Amino acid sequence: MPAKTILHIDMDAFFAAVEVHDHPELMGLPVVIGSPPDKRGVVSTCSYEARKFGIHSAMPSRTAFKLCSHAVFLPPNMKRYHEISEQIMEVFRHFTPLVEPLSCDEAFLDVTGARYLFGDGPAIARKIKAAVLEKTGLTCSVGVASNMFLAKIASDLNKPDGLTIVPDSEKGIAAFLAPLPVKRMWGAGRKTQAILEAHHIRTIGDLQTVAPAKLAAWVGESAAASFRRLAFGIDDRELATASEEKSISNEITFDEDQRDAKVVEAALLDLADKVGMRLRRAGFYATTAQIKLRWKDFSTITRQRRLDPPCCDDITLRETALELFRKEALHSPVRLIGFGVSGLRLTADAPQLDLFQSPEKKTSTRREALSRAVDRIRAKFGRKSIQRGSNLNEN
Ligand SMILES: [Mg+2]
Known part of the structure; x- marks a missing residue:
């Protein structure tokens, strides 16, 4: 792929x-x-x-x-x-x-x-x-x-x-582009097209084969360099939204303020699952997890913890969410609970570390595979088709 x-x-x-x-x-x-x-x-x-x-x-x-x-x-x-x-x-x-x-x-x-x-x-x-x-x-x-x-x-x-x-493949891409007219290329405006036309450059294939120095002489260094890259289908821009997705979170407000820690915990685990699913779908790993608690009187606290190694699996997210929650004394009924992750990145670690995986990293890789398997089952049979035990047992 x-x-x-x-x-x-x-x-x-x-x-x-x-x-x-x-x-x-x-x-x-x-x-x-x-x-x-x-x-x-x-x-x-x-x-x-x-x-x-x-x-x-x-x-x-x-x-x-x-x-x-x-x-x-x-x-x-x-x-x-x-x-x-x-x-x-x-x-x-x-x-x-x-x-x-x-x-x-x-x-x-x-x-x-x-x-x-x-x-x-x-x-x-x-x-x-x-x-x-x-x-x-x-x-x-x-x-x-x-x-x-x-x-x-x-x-x-x-x-x-x-x-x-x-x-x-590179070859396949070049062959796909070759027969297309030059006007399909971004940045090839009417003026540029006329210049290229005057030099008998009509297809992207013509652009692939023309000597780079000639092309630069006709349209300028920078346009020539960009045309050559595009002519071979090279483009490494990211979607405008990709880098803007800095955090993912979900929260719920209870119908009635909650005194029962078990009910709040169940809601929190559900939120962690939802955030995990969104995280994996987006292809990210998170470096920080956070919970948010709003009390009956609307005062609000957040508590966060680093995730090391960065992860995207439900088990670690659930464990972290519970750990953060259980540190807080339930001194008053809970109005809202939220869970979120931030510090999103595209890989779990530096690639060279994979040769010497730490036990933590191995666990995290196994948990990720398990979470993704659950996602596939849910995508096919619905979210309720598979429920996790609250004991977080993964074996
Ligand atoms: Mg349209």
Whole structure:
């Protein structure tokens, strides 16, 4: 499996598709969302039926009318599109917390950490397509790749209802990109395209083979370097959300203030499980665990402890949560309990340490494998399908 799996998901003719879904009598008709044809203004989106007449987004509505006078012109209903957009993003977030929306109908998803739960990239893409269709009745197109640049290019290649998988190997990636026109590349604006065109560089394959010095002379050192990297599909950017996820936490407020330590502990363990699941899905390890306690009079305390080695397994999180809780005297009824982790990182330790694993590290690795197995069972059969004993016994 590749180091990373990134999806780019783009809804098909989104605004038009929502209108057709809400008004089935429009099915099969050329539908144009945007300015009415008798006003100045442009097409925002149009259905695939309208595209057959040469209509496309950003075209003046008047021109669109000339191309297809029997098209149905509708004003955009942004409120409705945003409603559906929220449902779509919610589906995405069910699969990974690492979602970077680009607009209301398009997003990048880093599903690297979700692979152990939902299968490889293509399997996750199929599941998301099915879930979006079930929830909204709409189709989307997905690109599956090892980075954002490739995923974005791929999602656009087989629209509508497409699924395009970019090969993982360097050779496969170069061959995938070679036949595509240069304008597919980020940063290749009209001016640059014209310069490249003048030198007979029309495809990404042409960019792969042109002498670097020549390219630099035409477009400048830095653009040339960036084009060469992209031409071979090299792109190591992280999703904008990936580095922002600094902590994960959950809390609950009791219906009635709780005096019973056993009830509070049960709630705390449940929270620890939920946080652990989110942590593993996001592909992170935590270095700090924290509990939060709010008393009847609304005064609030937090207590935290370092996790060494950094971990993502339920057993350690539960142990730590209980340990922190049991140190506190229950001097008054509990209104709210919370559990969270922070100091998130992508690995449990420095790779060279793996050769000489400490007993703590071995335990932690075994516990992680166990937690992930539980996640898989729960993903298949539901959260209640497997319950842990409160004695934390892992054997
Ligand atoms: Mg779209």
